[in-house]
Amino acid sequence: MALTQNTPPAPLPISSELLTAIAHGTHHDPHTVLGPHVHPPLKATGPQWATVRVSRPLATSVSLITATDRHTMTHEHEGVWVAVIPAPGGNAPEYQVDTTWGDTTHTSDDGYRFLPTISEFDLHLIGEGRHEQLWTALGANQRNYPTSFGTTTGTAMAVWAPTARAVRVIGDFNGWDGRAHAMRSLGSSGIWELYLPGVGPGAPYKFEIYTADGQWLRKADPLARATEVPPATASIVADDTYTWGDNTWMTRRATRDPHDQPMSIYEVHLGSWRQGLNYRDAAHQLTEYISDMGFTHVEFLPLAEHPFGGSWGYQVTSYYAPTSRFGNPADFKYLVDTLHQAGIGVILDWVPAHFPKDEWALGRFDGTCLYEHPDPHQGEHPDWGTYIFNYGRNEVRNFLVANATYWLEEFHIDALRVDAVASMLYLDYSRVDGQWTPNRHGGRENLDAIAFLQEANATAYRRNPGTMMIAEESTAFPQVTAPTHVGGLGFGFKWNMGWMNDTLRYLHEEPVNRRWHHGMLTHTISYAFSEQFLLPLSHDEVVHGKGSLFTKMPGDDWQRFASVRSLFAWQWAYPGKQLLFMGNEFAQRGEWREGGSLEWGSLNDPAHARVRGLVRDLNTLYQRHRALWDNDHSPEGFRWLEYRDSDHNTVSFTRTSHNGDQVVVIANFAGVPHENYRVPLPHGGTWREELNTDSSVYGGSGVSNTSPIAADNTPWGDGASHSAVIRVPPLGVLYLVPESH
Structure with missing residues (x-):
């Protein structure tokens, strides 16, 4: 039969090798074959045509459907089907594909007819x-x-x-x-x-x-x-739809500097706070609990997807996905949204220091060292058996910097606590000689990781005013919280690991021995203003055989409860923001186990319930008195009144706000009370007890000062012009505030 102008020509030819590659899905550019391809015109005025190929393995029949016609496709090779259709004006028409497998027919659009979705x-x-x-x-x-x-x-x-x-x-x-x-x-x-x-x-x-x-x-x-x-x-494939209700919070966040605001953080491992909760359950139960306790923020241990629950989230495989253990991304947004609407900030633990070697995840992603550094001296972590990111590679650095931005913007997270910063800063971290290579200057600093941290912090603060970046950094690396434009790392806060270690070591000593360790309590102030510090009593202190805060304390149960109460009052009063891990607020006896819930039943014991009552009151007093938070990072907000009295295991200091609010703190870490004890005071007038951790309300012995305390003009202590004689309770902390001046 003779061909006419309306008879389709033969399909555009391709080689058998190319056709096989297309059929097997091994070609680097399948769009050059699949989808519509317009023929060169045979005549200036003749009809024009397009060859359309689709890959439909195992199909029994395939047809193209245009707005006006149906075109039966011919099987060409190993699941590749072909048809030639009119292309009026040299443009292939829109079409859909009908594919039949046995008795089932499916109609779909053809992804190979679309332009690239990336610009x-x-x-x-x-x-x-x-x-x-x-x-x-x-x-x-x-x-x-x-x-x-x-x-x-x-x-x-x-x-x-x-x-x-x-x-x-x-x-x-x-x-x-x-x-x-x-x-x-x-x-x-x-x-x-x-x-x-x-x-x-x-x-x-x-x-x-x-x-x-x-x-x-x-x-x-x-x-x-x-x-x-x-x-x-x-x-x-995630559902992107969610309607936020925290506009008031987000508007206020963008206009406030959180570094100068009160910050009392409740650290939570979501899977074991109360086992069995999903994101939406936690949205109500956790929000109600934190609101009642008066914490300003909640910090979640890592919630990016991780395969092994026993890692507590610190071995991440999907950096952009909230773990599905508790629900989908919209459910997690609901949790954040609910906390925000209750006035509670949300901090998320972020882990850019390393990632696990699971073969289905980031490791050797395209068969090469793609996300990890190719040099094992820099690309593998000797302690954790994990890979280390190649911070010097543009695309890898971008992956992580954008990830920080992602959590702050898409999930309205208010701060990221960056895990294991010290392991990133030093090439010789946890390595012996011969296992690390110096940088180009001959030093031990990881220059690429430093540049990455600076970029991540600068980008986060620039794009999201009112957010925070917090470093868990355990060394004396300089300028961790200094701005990047002066050479600092650009964090807003640094965990004060020195304060935590020395304070817990001091309190672990029997009271009779503490006079010999008095410097542990007092010397931390020598560097308290060298960075913008946050004081952590975190999950790391109550796991792996370390015991709970309660069992770290010496003595019988009464002494242990008293010591825990005095520790918390000391932490809330000391310069720096504070963080407390869940369960500590009621002096849980057992160390934390991620496989079970907190020991909520212990609250049936009045001694545990009273510790929780103290923490609630501490949070109330903390937010009421600007002296305890608005001058945290300046020596002008702190003054020793007496720090040399090691014989009595007692120290005192005053906290002062920018507007003149004052709180005097007197801490007695001896196991006995001090009667008729003269304490320095910053000025005359009358003072009253605002807090006494030895109050019977909190389970203490009730050694207190019920009448107003009159300061006389007797100089005392570290140059104070006034002083007063008071009762100081055993293993107790007092907060005094002026009634008149």
Whole structure:
């Protein structure tokens, strides 16, 4: 039969090798074959045509549907189907694909007819390591497009795998057979991309990566925003929809400097605070509890997805996904939202120092050292058996900097506590000679990690006014909380590990021996204003055989309860913000176990309940008296009144606010009371007890000063012009405030 102008020509030819690569999903640019490709015009005035190829492995029949016609496709090779359709004006028409497998027919759009979902500007920013909202370009992002068939909904997939020979997307939507969903390489960027029509929220997926040495790896998405519940390891297309109700909080946050505000933090491991709670349960129960206790902030141990619960979240595999153990991302947003609406700030533990070696996650992601440093002296952690990020690689640094931004912006997190900063700062951290390589200046500092921390902090503060970056840093590295523009690391706070260690070591001594260790209590003030400090009594102090705070204290039960109460009053009064791990607030006897709930039953014992009552009152007094918080980082807010009285195990100091509010603190760590004890006071007039940890209300012995305390003009202590004779309780702390002056 003779061909007419309306007879379709033969499909555009391709080689058998290329066709096989397309069929197997091993070609780096399948869009050059799949999807519509317009023929060169045969005649200036003749009809024009387009060859359309689709990959539908195991299909029994495939048809193309345009606005006006149905075109039966021909099976070409190993699941690749082809048809030639009219292309009026040289433009391929929009179409859908009908695919039949046995008795089942499915109609879908064709992802290979869409332009790349990542812009050239995105690629430029990623290459420069400056894409501050990286999650909007990489990972799984929902994209909708208007078509003649209505709105096409789907998910744009993109992943960085620069040495891969091919990348495919696999999931329930293709029976975990990636041949029909091969991604295209976007040139030298190392980014692979594909739009998947019809794939939406809730769909599990992974990337299948064909390495340079010919192996297929199945990997979770590094930028997945949701995951399956462990031990399952697939990524999940997240639902981006959530309506926030914390506008008042967020507006106020952007206009306030939190570093000069009261901050009393309740540290929580969500899985063991009360076992069995999900994010939404916790939103109500935890918010109610923290509100009642008067804490200003809650700090969660890491909640990014992690495969092993026993790591407490510190071995992260999905940095952009809240753990699915307690619900989906919207549920976690609900938790944050509820806390904010109750006036409670949210701090999240963040772990950019290392990541685990699970073969389905970040490690050797494209068959090479991609996220981890290739030098084992810098790329593997000897203590934790984990990989260390390659902080000097643009894309890796960008991955982490954007991750910090992600939590602050997408989840309204108010602060990130950065874990294990010391391990990042030093090339010789936990290494002996021969196991580390000096930097280019011959020193031990990890210059790339330092630059990364500076960038992460500067970016977080610039983009999100009113947030905080907090360093868990245990060495004397200089200028941790100094601004980056003067060479500092740029953190807002640093955990004061020295204060914590020395205070607990001092209190571990029997009271009769403490006179010989008095310096542990007093010398920490010598560096208290060298950084902006936060005072932690954290989870690390009550695990792994360390015992609880209660059992760290010497003596019988009465002495232990008294010592715990005096420790908390000392912490709340000392310069710096404070953090207390859950269970400590009621002097839990057992050390913390992540596999069980806190010992809530102990609150049936009045002694434990009274300790909790003290913590509640401390939080109330703390926020009432500006002296206890608004001048935390300046020596002008602190003055010793008496620090040499080691024979009585007693010290006293005054805290002063910018507006003149004063609180005098007198701490007696001896096991006996001091009667007729003269204490220095900063000025004359009358004073009263604002707090007494030995009050019978808190389970103490009731040694107190019930009448107003009249200061006389007898100089005493460290140069104080006035003093008074009072009763000082055993293992007790007093707060005195002026009644008149």
